[in-house]
Amino acid sequence: MNLKLALRLLVLAFATVVIQQAAISQISIFGVSADLGPLVVMSVGLLAGSMAGAITGFGTGLLVDLVLVQTLGVTSLLYIAIGYWSGRLRELRDPAHGLVPLALGAAVTAFAGLGMALIQFLLGVNAPVSLLLFQQIFITVLVNSLIALPVFAIVRRLIRPTLPDDPRRRRRRAYTTGGLSPLSRPSERLGPIPRSSTR
Amino acid sequence: MHDKQVRRRRAILGVLVGVSLILLTAYFGESSSSPLHTVQRGVVEVLSPVQEGASKALKPVRDVAGWFSDTLSAKSRSDQLQRQVNTLRAQLAHAQAAELQNRQLTKLVGLDNALGIESYHAVAAHVISRDPTLWYATIEVDKGSDDGVHVDDPVIGDGGLVGKISTVDPTVSVVTLITDHSMAVAAQIQDAGGDTGVLVPAVGDPNQLLVQDLPQSGPFHEAVGQQVVTAGFKAGPLQSLYPPGIPIGQISSASESNLLNDGQVQVNPAVDLRHLDAVQILTKPHGGTERAQLP
Numbered sequence: 193m194n195l196k197l198a199l200r201l202l203v204l205a206f207a208t209v210v211i212q213q214a215a216i217s218q219i220s221i222f223g224v225s226a227d228l229g230p231l232v233v234m235s236v237g238l239l240a241g242s243m244a245g246a247i248t249g250f251g252t253g254l255l256v257d258l259v260l261v262q263t264l265g266v267t268s269l270l271y272i273a274i275g276y277w278s279g280r281l282r283e284l285r286d287p288a289h290g291l292v293p294l295a296l297g298a299a300v301t302a303f304a305g306l307g308m309a310l311i312q313f314l315l316g317v318n319a320p321v322s323l324l325l326f327q328q329i330f331i332t333v334l335v336n337s338l339i340a341l342p343v344f345a346i347v348r349r350l351i352r353p354t355l356p357d358d359p360r361r362r363r364r365r366a367y368t369t370g371g372l373s374p375l376s377r378p379s380e381r382l383g384p385i386p387r388s389s390t391r
Numbered sequence: 392m393h394d395k396q397v398r399r400r401r402a403i404l405g406v407l408v409g410v411s412l413i414l415l416t417a418y419f420g421e422s423s424s425s426p427l428h429t430v431q432r433g434v435v436e437v438l439s440p441v442q443e444g445a446s447k448a449l450k451p452v453r454d455v456a457g458w459f460s461d462t463l464s465a466k467s468r469s470d471q472l473q474r475q476v477n478t479l480r481a482q483l484a485h486a487q488a489a490e491l492q493n494r495q496l497t498k499l500v501g502l503d504n505a506l507g508i509e510s511y512h513a514v515a516a517h518v519i520s521r522d523p524t525l526w527y528a529t530i531e532v533d534k535g536s537d538d539g540v541h542v543d544d545p546v547i548g549d550g551g552l553v554g555k556i557s558t559v560d561p562t563v564s565v566v567t568l569i570t571d572h573s574m575a576v577a578a579q580i581q582d583a584g585g586d587t588g589v590l591v592p593a594v595g596d597p598n599q600l601l602v603q604d605l606p607q608s609g610p611f612h613e614a615v616g617q618q619v620v621t622a623g624f625k626a627g628p629l630q631s632l633y634p635p636g637i638p639i640g641q642i643s644s645a646s647e648s649n650l651l652n653d654g655q656v657q658v659n660p661a662v663d664l665r666h667l668d669a670v671q672i673l674t675k676p677h678g679g680t681e682r683a684q685l686p
Binding site: 218220257 | 399400403404407408410411412413414415416417418419427430431432434435438441442445446448449452453456457460518519520521522528529531557558565572599665666
């Protein structure tokens with residue numbers, strides 16, 4: 193991870209937490225608020241890889257816990273997993289479909305909601321498993337799905353100039369230069385076939 | 392080369408998870424004056440001007456979103472509120488008569504009314520950030536120890552009890568809401584019997600509170616709709632954190648089985664904790680009196 197990328201990720205994490213606390217969490221949609229944290233960490237993982245995702249997840253989670261005066265480490269733990277696995281998805285599958293951030297945004301929001309509930313219970317919050325809790329997690333997933341694509345686009349715009357190699361750019365470059373395209377003609381790519389090799 | 396990268400990645404992941412677990416364990420076992428808590432308060436103090444500025448700058452965005460949200464919900468609430476107005480009018484007539492009688496009796500008996508809300512010095516504060524999770528545990532306000540705020544000061548807003556101050560810095564404070572699992576408040580049901588119990592949150596359900604330890608008797612069907620207020624108590628040097636008579640909510644459900652088995656009823660909070668913009672902190676000198684932690 194280069195220094196420019198690290199700086200941008202630091203600013204991104206800080207801005208995410210401030211905007212989330214000062215504005216987004218005060219806007220209620222169907223009784224819940226959108227949660228930018230998992231979406232931003234997921235986007236970073238998907239764009240910059242598992243290590244950058246995990247480190248951004250740790251930093252963002254720690255900042256959330258510090259600002260909200262919560263038990264330190266809880267949100268970090270969840271966001272590390274989100275950032276790391278989003279990054280691994282990029283490294284192993286390199287998903288190209290435009291709706292991947294939407295699906296992944298829904299998945300990581302559900303993971304964050306259920307994970308937070310589980311950790312709260314493990315920490316001794318004596319609470320019944322409420323149907324409303326699951327209902328609210330479900331609505332949060334829907335709301336976050338709606339904003340997942342714009343959030344991904346913003347994060348991509350912010351950190352793309354510092355990324356060493358964006359898989360989509362690499363693929364586009366390969367296609368436009370004929371490097372990996374199945375439609376490219378061998379004669380143009382490889383040059384003239386020597387007559388001796390055909391004998 | 393590839394193996395080296397994999398090892399490096401796993402090492403970093405292990406370190407991050409390890410640090411998180413160490414922080415979690417250390418923080419969970421610490422007292423509120425320990426180093427991690429102090430660092431946390433320092434960060435809150437440093438970031439509070441930024442959050443305050445962002446909160447003010449982004450208010451128009453919140454207002455626009457809030458307008459759409461409120462318009463959608465206003466229609467459905469209109470009928471419900473009309474019914475409530477009719478009920479409250481009837482209750483008001485009873486209450487005014489009771490208040491008059493109460494004043495006369497208080498003068499007559501010479502009861503000590505020092506626990507009234509007037510004896511607390513209310514400090515108005517703006518909400519500058521809030522917990523975005525479904526647990527709705529805390530909000531942060533822009534008044535602190537410089538304004539006379541202390542830890543455990545009660546916080547009210549929007550016509551009801553909001554919570555209490557849990558962390559104080561010179562310019563900001565953190566309010567633990569009544570929906571937080573650590574909260575418990577001595578509550579009184581405003582029925583003929585004036586039954587008292589302990590109000591606790593239904594954790595994970597921000598729209599519900601529970602009054603527990605109620606007497607296991609009474610006409611159950613009449614309980615629904617009754618107002619629940621802070622009980623307030625004074626026993627020697629100890630007194631409740633909350634003055635008596637602050638509205639907490641309204642009983643929403645009181646099943647016979649719950650009341651008989653657990654002595655509990657469900658309460659809808661009077662305050663919409665998700666939409667608080669301003670609160671009042673009831674500050675009070677602590678000299679001479681210790682205040683009970685719970686309830």
